[in-house]
Amino acid sequence: MRRNVIVGQSGGPTAAINSSLAGVYRTAKDRGANKVYGMLHGVQGLLQERYLDLSEYITTELDAELLKRTPAAFLGSCRYKLPEIHEDRAVYEKIFGILDKLDIEAFIYIGGNDSMDTIKKLSDYAIVTGHPTRFIGCPKTIDNDLALTDHTPGYGSAAKYIGTSVKEIIRDSFCLEYSKGLVSIVEIMGRNAGWLTGAAALSKGEDCEGPDLIYLPELPFDLQSFSAKVKELLSQKPSVVVAVSEGIRTEDGTYVCELGNSVDFVDAFGHKQLSGTASYLANFIAGEIGCKTRAIELSTLQRSASHAASRVDILEAYQVGGAAVKAADEGDSGKMVVLQRLSDDPYQCGTEVKDVHKIANDEKLVPREWVNAEGTGVTDEFVAYVRPLIQGDVSPVMVDGIPRHLFRPYNL
Incomplete structure (x- = not known):
């Protein structure tokens, strides 16, 4: 060169x-x-x-x-x-x-x-x-949606953060008991591809049941079916944790986040800014069931951790x-x-x-066979695909107890 x-x-x-x-x-x-x-x-x-x-x-x-x-x-x-x-x-x-x-x-x-x-x-x-x-x-x-590549750099770290965070949310959700139960809805990035949301399944292990429901944007989302599943789960346990992609849509193609608020911002590539899916669903479930609900958006944390x-x-x-x-x-x-x-x-x-x-x-979506029959979770094949990508840690360079980064002035 x-x-x-x-x-x-x-x-x-x-x-x-x-x-x-x-x-x-x-x-x-x-x-x-x-x-x-x-x-x-x-x-x-x-x-x-x-x-x-x-x-x-x-x-x-x-x-x-x-x-x-x-x-x-x-x-x-x-x-x-x-x-x-x-x-x-x-x-x-x-x-x-x-x-x-x-x-x-x-x-x-x-x-x-x-x-x-x-x-x-x-x-x-x-x-x-x-x-x-x-x-x-x-x-x-982090979306892992590029064609022709097995996976994309950035996805493994985001998946690791999501699996870890969902596990911690599940642990936290059992601290307090509410008379009608608690439903925590975790909103994870993913407009059309559910690779990130599926990574919530990594939280499952000998010490954790994992999320109760996982909804990916590859399949249509049905509000009434969702409500019925949550009611059934609350009859069996005091706390329910649901992972949803920000881009889940109803059968007619409407983003769930649009059901609560209009989506005004569109970027140069025509992508709508998606936010508020968890908030809408939490409010919907609270109204339907009368239980305590929480809406949690991982937002930029999943890509900057x-x-x-x-x-x-x-x-x-x-x-x-x-x-x-x-x-x-x-x-x-x-x-x-x-x-x-x-x-x-x-x-x-x-x-x-x-x-x-x-x-x-082009976009690489989660294969249908890697989602369970009901469309409420991912299969063992999905987890086996992701798990090698999250292995090992990278120790930060710590200064005064906080990670040190390489800095450049932002006014250049």
Whole structure:
């Protein structure tokens, strides 16, 4: 690698996204890159010529280790949708002019579905114009919904946090008894794919029964059936814990959170902001049954809990960052690095590259056979798929009892 590399982060952050950034930086330097630039706030920031030289922040091995343990996007993220080439060619001309000015050989973008759309469009423009810069996608998303990859970096750590938190919520729910019982509804991220919500089943073990009900967005949600199941459970036990995806919808496609409030905010990719599913269901059950209810939103905690990160996840995130640089250095473009599971016992996973055109704007959903017949839980096969991804811990670097992160000024 004789020229420079630029890397950006896009979409929702994770506890492992910066480990991929560390992998990109280290591999690029090891392969001879002169400079490794970081886009501030992804391609949106690049259009404003906002970038930095990562060597000014990663000066020692300790800095690299801190970066791996730092949650959220160190470079800043964005949700910016590139126009189609024929709609606004000037945007592409500006981006490629900046890449030429910085003498960029490889453009690495760490992100999920929407980020792979960016890689697809930029690599297509490079082909049309004969531009030499290579474009590689590096997978990242707690949603675990990218096609063609066994799983995505970021998911394992989020799943570990969810399994741990749901187990603690279950334990807490048995502390007090209420005359008509207690129903706790835990809202977990997941618009169309229930990989995160299914991870609530990891809380089940010899010392915990796990959640009583789990509802994924892959299947229609029926309010009356839900109410009947909760009533039946309350007749058998004093406390019920339910895990629901934020994106569960009724048979007609209405988001449950829309039943209580209108959803006003829509991002650049047309995604509605989903929030309030647990609150609506808690109020519904309280009205139907008259019991004590609690609505719990894990919200951004499930993607920023680096103190509960999975060691497997952090190592694989670093691995795909390095693999993205290697792919670009060896001539690939318009590709995304994917993880291929080689075995479960012992767990082994390797990397390959796949055509980003077969990944962008697609979603991998939880298979129907991994959800129970009633649609109220996940199967043992689902748990067996997830469990290897949550193994091991990554000890934070502690200073005065609090984890230390790698810092950069946010006003750059």
